[in-house]
Amino acid sequence: MASVTSATSAGAGELTAGLRGFREVQRLAYDCAEAVAAQLKPGVTERAAARMQREWLRERGVRDWFHLPFAWFGDRTAFVNFRIPLQFFPTNRELEPGMAFILDMAPVHNGFTADIGYSGCLGLNPVHDRLLADLEAHRELILREVRERRPLREIYEDVDRLMVRQGYANRHRAYPFGVIAHKIDRVRQRRWSPTLFGFGTQSLKGLASDALHGHRDGWSPLWSPYTFSDHPPQPGLWAVEPHLGFRGTGAKFEEILVVTDSKDPQESAFWLDDDLPHVRRWQEEKAA
Amino acid sequence: MNTGRGRDKGRDQRPVQGSGEGSGQGAGREPGAGLAGATERWVRTGGIELCVAELGDRAHPTVVLVHGYPDSKEVWSEVARGLADRFHVVLYDVRGCGRSTAPQPLRGGFTLEKLTDDFLAVADAVSPARPVHLVGHDWGSVQAWEFATVPRTEGRIASFTTMSGPSLDHFGHWIKRRVTRPTPRRAAQLINQGAKSWYVYMLHTPVLPELAWKGPLGKRWPQILQRVEKVAAGDYPTASLPTDAAHGAWLYRDNVRSRLRRPRSDAYAHCPVQLITPTGDAFLSQRLYDDLEQWAPRLVRRTLPAKHWVPRTRPDQLTSWITEFITTQEEGDPAKHATTRGPYADRFGGQLVLVTGAASGIGRATAFAFAEAGARIIAVDRDAEGAARTAEMSRLIGAPQAWSEVVDVSDEAAMEKLADKVDTEYGTLDVLVNNAGIGLSGSFLETSTEDWKKVLDVNLWGVIHGCRAFGRRMAERGQGGHIVNTASAAAFQPSKMLPAYSTSKAAVLMLSECLRAELAGQGIGVSAICPGLVNTNITATARFTGVSAEEEKRRQTKAARMYGLRNYPPEKVADAVLRAVVRNQAVVPVTPEARGAHLLSRFAPRALRALARMEPKL
Numbered sequence: 001m002a003s004v005t006s007a008t009s010a011g012a013g014e015l016t017a018g019l020r021g022f023r024e025v026q027r028l029a030y031d032c033a034e035a036v037a038a039q040l041k042p043g044v045t046e047r048a049a050a051r052m053q054r055e056w057l058r059e060r061g062v063r064d065w066f067h068l069p070f071a072w073f074g075d076r077t078a079f080v081n082f083r084i085p086l087q088f089f090p091t092n093r094e095l096e097p098g099m100a101f102i103l104d105m106a107p108v109h110n111g112f113t114a115d116i117g118y119s120g121c122l123g124l125n126p127v128h129d130r131l132l133a134d135l136e137a138h139r140e141l142i143l144r145e146v147r148e149r150r151p152l153r154e155i156y157e158d159v160d161r162l163m164v165r166q167g168y169a170n171r172h173r174a175y176p177f178g179v180i181a182h183k184i185d186r187v188r189q190r191r192w193s194p195t196l197f198g199f200g201t202q203s204l205k206g207l208a209s210d211a212l213h214g215h216r217d218g219w220s221p222l223w224s225p226y227t228f229s230d231h232p233p234q235p236g237l238w239a240v241e242p243h244l245g246f247r248g249t250g251a252k253f254e255e256i257l258v259v260t261d262s263k264d265p266q267e268s269a270f271w272l273d274d275d276l277p278h279v280r281r282w283q284e285e286k287a288a
Numbered sequence: 289m290n291t292g293r294g295r296d297k298g299r300d301q302r303p304v305q306g307s308g309e310g311s312g313q314g315a316g317r318e319p320g321a322g323l324a325g326a327t328e329r330w331v332r333t334g335g336i337e338l339c340v341a342e343l344g345d346r347a348h349p350t351v352v353l354v355h356g357y358p359d360s361k362e363v364w365s366e367v368a369r370g371l372a373d374r375f376h377v378v379l380y381d382v383r384g385c386g387r388s389t390a391p392q393p394l395r396g397g398f399t400l401e402k403l404t405d406d407f408l409a410v411a412d413a414v415s416p417a418r419p420v421h422l423v424g425h426d427w428g429s430v431q432a433w434e435f436a437t438v439p440r441t442e443g444r445i446a447s448f449t450t451m452s453g454p455s456l457d458h459f460g461h462w463i464k465r466r467v468t469r470p471t472p473r474r475a476a477q478l479i480n481q482g483a484k485s486w487y488v489y490m491l492h493t494p495v496l497p498e499l500a501w502k503g504p505l506g507k508r509w510p511q512i513l514q515r516v517e518k519v520a521a522g523d524y525p526t527a528s529l530p531t532d533a534a535h536g537a538w539l540y541r542d543n544v545r546s547r548l549r550r551p552r553s554d555a556y557a558h559c560p561v562q563l564i565t566p567t568g569d570a571f572l573s574q575r576l577y578d579d580l581e582q583w584a585p586r587l588v589r590r591t592l593p594a595k596h597w598v599p600r601t602r603p604d605q606l607t608s609w610i611t612e613f614i615t616t617q618e619e620g621d622p623a624k625h626a627t628t629r630g631p632y633a634d635r636f637g638g639q640l641v642l643v644t645g646a647a648s649g650i651g652r653a654t655a656f657a658f659a660e661a662g663a664r665i666i667a668v669d670r671d672a673e674g675a676a677r678t679a680e681m682s683r684l685i686g687a688p689q690a691w692s693e694v695v696d697v698s699d700e701a702a703m704e705k706l707a708d709k710v711d712t713e714y715g716t717l718d719v720l721v722n723n724a725g726i727g728l729s730g731s732f733l734e735t736s737t738e739d740w741k742k743v744l745d746v747n748l749w750g751v752i753h754g755c756r757a758f759g760r761r762m763a764e765r766g767q768g769g770h771i772v773n774t775a776s777a778a779a780f781q782p783s784k785m786l787p788a789y790s791t792s793k794a795a796v797l798m799l800s801e802c803l804r805a806e807l808a809g810q811g812i813g814v815s816a817i818c819p820g821l822v823n824t825n826i827t828a829t830a831r832f833t834g835v836s837a838e839e840e841k842r843r844q845t846k847a848a849r850m851y852g853l854r855n856y857p858p859e860k861v862a863d864a865v866l867r868a869v870v871r872n873q874a875v876v877p878v879t880p881e882a883r884g885a886h887l888l889s890r891f892a893p894r895a896l897r898a899l900a901r902m903e904p905k906l
Contacts (some may be wrong), residue, residue: 127684160852165674167652167681169857225852240551246877247656247859 018112018186019258022237023273025107026114026256028278033103033118040122042097046071046090049103057107058062061256062192066106066113066184066203067286074099076248079174088122088180090200100128100249106184106239108193108202111184112183114201116241117254118277124176131244131251134166138242139253139271145258146233153229156180159242169244172252183221184256233269237263253278271276293863323365324377325372331380333409339387340380344372349446351413351610352407355426356426356453357540358509358533360386360499361528363425366371366655367599369522371605375421375614378414382406382428386528394597398538400434400456400547406437411444413589419446421614423557425599427539429453437469437555437583444752447617448557449610452596454576456543458583460551462576481573491540498534502703504529516570518811519600520766562604562613566594569722588613589634593768593872594811601811602767604716630686632866637662638688640717642710644697644754645724647674649824650774653862654721655679659687666710669724690716697724699748707757716765719869720753723774725793727830729843729877731863732787734834740788742831747792748799759812768811770869771862773800777820777882780889782900793818797875813872819861819884821854843906 037054053069061260071143072079073093077100082088095101099122106115121128145155158179163170169285172180187202190198194201210221220228241254317730325339341361351371353364361379382408384390384398391397408828411420422445424432433455433662436448454462466474491497506529512517525853526532565574574591581587590609594602603808641658645651647669655665659682667682667690669675675692682690691714696700710717728735728743751773762769776793797816804814829846832840856879866875877886888896 111787130681161825164648165677167656167677169859173855241655247660 007259009012019272021112022114023112023258025109025112026116026276028057028060028062028275029105029107029114029161029227030118031103032060032107033116034277035120036103037101037120040101040120042095042122043093045092045094045186046073048075049073049091049095049101050152051104057105057189058261062107062109062203064108064187064189065195065200066108066187067081067200068162068195068198069100069103069105070198071101071104072250074101074246077102078136078169078248080248085176085197095122097123100125100267101251102250102284104252104254107186108200108269111186111189113187114256115240115241115254117184117243117252119251119253125249127249128251131168131246132251132278132281133285134168135244135251135253135278137162137166138244139279141255142242143269143271146257147265150231150267151230151232151269153225153227153231154228156223157226163242163244166244167246169245170243171250172241175241177222177224177226177241179222179224180242181223181238181257183207183234183236184239185210185237193236212239233259236260237272242262301756315499317827323362323368326368326379327412331409331413331536334391334405335373335557336383336389336404336406338383338387338389338410340378340414342379342414343368343376343377348374348376350418351377351409351614352411352414352420352422353379353380354407354422354424354428354432355379355385356424356428356430356614357536358385358498358525358527358529359426360528360532361385362524363599364596366603367423367606367610370603374611376415378410378420380406380410382431384538386858387763390531390535391645394535394538394642394646395794396542398535400431400467403431404435407431408441408444419444420608421445421447421449421561421617423449423610423665424453426450427536428451430456430539431905433458433555433557435559436559437552439558442558443793444561447560447614449562449564450567451606452566452572453596454572455555455583457551457553458546458580459576461553462579463548464551467594469737477575478572478821480578483572487571488540488544491537492544496595497537501533501537502530509533510536513597513845517595517597517601519597521720524600527603535710541671555583556616556876557586557863560584560586560617562586562588562590562609564590564592564598564609566592566596566598566602568593571596577680588882590637591634595812597770604765604767605639605718611793612638630662632661632870635661635870636719639719640666640715641719642666642668642717642758643721643723644668644695644784645774646678646692646749647671649821649826650722650819650858650861650865651723652678653722653731654683654856654865655690656685657859657862658719659683659690662686663716663719665690666714668695668697668706670694670696692782697722697753699839700749700753703753703757706776707761710763712756714763716767717758717769719770719772720758721772721774721865722751722796723772724750725776725826727773727826728788728833729830729847730788730833731784735788736833739831739833743788744792744795748783749798750797751799755799758805759803762812763807766810769814770872771803771807772798772815772817772865772869773797775794775800775816775818775875777818777877777879777885779816779818781885781896785899785903801874813869815865815873816869816875817861818875818877818882818886820856820863820877820879820885821851821855822856822858822861822879823851826860827851846906850904 028124049071050069073095081089102119104117160170185206207221214220219234224227238257240257241252243252257270258272262268297637323341326343328341331340333339355361355363359382364379371377412496429450432451466478494538502569509705558678576881610730639662643655646655646667655667657676659665665682665687667675667678672694679690679692695706773796778790779793779797800814800816832843864876864878877883
């Protein structure tokens with residue numbers, strides 16, 4: 001989408017119409033996550049939490065998905081013993097006091113896609129708090145290195161090293177292709193929008209076409225630890241999702257990173273929105 | 289409720305120390321030499337007199353220690369001393385034992401009902417207002433189970449710690465279930481426990497046990513305890529042993545048959561129970577406690593690699609567990625009970641564990657695994673920041689205490705200093721993990737003397753210093769422990785790529801095996817862990833000899849990527865470390881390739897030699 005990637009005048013607040021659309025749907029998704037998280041109580045199952053997200057977004061006009069909402073509770077937030085991708089889907093695991101949870105959803109609204117991850121816990125969980133606080137360094141590291149135009153594979157390895165130094169395990173490695181991020185884009189609105197294994201077919205189509213083009217030009221829409229990611233950041237929108245795991249507790253954030261072809265480092269890459277729950281939380285902690 | 293309560297007002301008190309009149313109206317024997325500083329008094333109940341000793345401040349919570357067979361209260365001397373700082377410790381000789389008098393006639397004088405009378409009389413005498421914390425070993429525990437499950441003691445017992453003594457009622461039900469519905473496993477359990485109970489059958493024969501105890505058995509018992517049960521010689525057993533044992537035979541004769549035949553069906557504990565199971569108990573199967581939650585809903589389990597006489601062989605560990613349990617009950621903090629712990633919490637809770645190389649990789653994961661099981665952690669590394677982070681995260685996931693220490697393991701003086709510091713500030717180690725190591729790759733002819741020195745200094749001398757400094761103190765304490773040395777699959781897999789590294793690790797493996805043989809007699813286990821290719825940063829920091837700095841950097845990155853693709857997590861190695869300690873395994877290859885190499889090294893060493901010639905492209 002040329003209109004998005006050439007957003008060179010993206011200073012504070014002055015986003016192009018395209019970026020504004022993405023930001024709106026990202027905010028909508030985070031509002032949904034916060035609304036659902038506020039309703040979680042002991043005994044709610046992952047399936048119920050996923051359904052709550054789905055219904056909340058449907059009521060607000062979401063008809064298509066990049067992927068259907070996921071919910072992970074307890075040690076499933078760290079993908080303990082995950083062997084096959086089917087294990088990502090919500091189960092009947094019930095939420096208990098002190099348990100960490102992650103809500104992950106990717107709605108498409110008015111043709112704009114967002115993919116977000118929201119980590120929380122029910123009651124007190126010092127380990128979870130610590131993980132969430134330590135994610136801040138990753139958000140800074142990723143942005144800095146993308147602005148330096150480092151190859152994505154190297155950035156991936158640097159994130160990995162930071163996690164190891166912090167004492168955590170890299171859990172985004174468990175995602176398909178071990179991705180820390182993937183490209184997202186606008187999606188054509190259709191009357192019928194089926195999903196395939198939880199992923200919207202329209203979005204999959206977009207990803208596949210990106211993969212095809214990228215394969216010819218030497219880049220990939222999947223940001224992975226493998227050689228096909230050994231290229232500088234490709235302009236576009238990337239849903240970045242570093243996921244930390246620590247002995248049965250996991251935490252992640254996921255939000256959109258805008259990469260442009262601008263020469264100015266500040267404008268060559270920026271987080272689409274800095275007013276998100278996890279960012280606010282870090283600011284509050286610093287202020288306190 | 290009991291006949292003696294009205295009369296025990298007439299009890300007299302006198303300190304034991306430095307008084308010849310310590311022997312009063314009692315049996316007229318010498319006061320217990322192991323209980324220096326104790327105040328003794330006599331409690332009259334049901335026509336007999338019980339000798340009761342007290343230590344510690346009476347304002348503190350009261351702990352009553354009940355001894356087993358064929359012992360007297362002196363069996364508790366070391367535990368009592370350990371508990372006296374924090375608690376009001378009360379010990380008494382069970383009727384017919386030590387300096388308490390025996391009932392007349394003996395037959396029928398040792399029933400659990402009468403023993404309960406005794407306990408209530410003692411409890412009322414020493415702590416009339418507050419419930420007491422009960423601790424029992426062997427027959428002391430058997431009778432304490434009765435105290436903790438009969439209605440008339442309700443409200444008098446705040447908590448109960450049991451070791452090596454099941455409730456006869458629970459035991460009866462345990463047997464019944466296995467006899468009435470025998471599966472192969474249940475039948476095997478029954479036969480196993482049946483064989484372990486041989487002495488119970490012997491004690492039911494008339495007269496012979498008394499004759500044996502008063503004759504040759506009584507004379508040789510201290511040596512038997514020393515040789516078979518590894519109980520150190522000292523103030524125990526006391527001179528009263530032959531009569532204690534002869535009278536105590538009636539404990540069995542008066543209770544075992546009747547209770548096992550008709551076990552009570554309402555034997556539910558009315559207080560929180562802590563079960564301490566010695567895994568090497570020659571008289572009691574661990575399976576006896578499998579269904580214990582059914583009888584004691586608020587159960588805390590502990591296991592201890594030791595033989596039957598834990599109050600003598602593991603007093604420090606008992607003191608710490610009893611203290612922790614009672615303190616938790618006294619504080620009554622429900623959040624503390626709710627903390628879920630790792631799978632080995634029963635084994636490592638409260639133990640002191642030191643891990644070297646704990647700033648990253650396997651060392652850090654091991655520290656975390658022990659922390660999750662509730663152990664106290666000392667994280668040692670050259671990297672101060674990493675070690676501090678390990679200690680901090682350990683506290684987050686369940687370590688009651690965790691410290692970091694910055695020490696280079698290859699520095700002997702620094703290790704000695706660390707050992708001194710640990711000993712004075714934190715206590716004696718229960719588990720030592722010598723894990724620190726560095727990588728070195730490159731052909732032998734291109735490896736310089738300095739490179740050799742460096743790798744041997746850390747990988748081999750680091751382990752030697754650790755084992756010397758901490759192993760000596762462990763052995764001196766004489767209460768067991770465990771040493772884990774991180775060797776490598778390279779210890780048995782030769783390779784032309786890693787001559788120096790493999791040599792150092794092979795030395796660590798052999799050192800561990802020799803040390804294991806040496807320390808086995810003192811209850812200290814030694815394990816060598818051989819991980820294999822594990823995703824840690826040892827590859828990124830490894831030295832590659834005989835190549836330019838640039839090429840070295842490239843190879844480090846390449847090796848790190850290769851290990852990353854293999855992606856065997858250090859957490860799994862940490863699990864193997866804990867398992868090795870619990871099972872006291874000698875050599876533990878961890879990854880499948882390490883296990884394969886270990887197997888080949890024994891059955892097809894030529895295949896390994898062929899592999900050694902290969903050179904992976906880096």
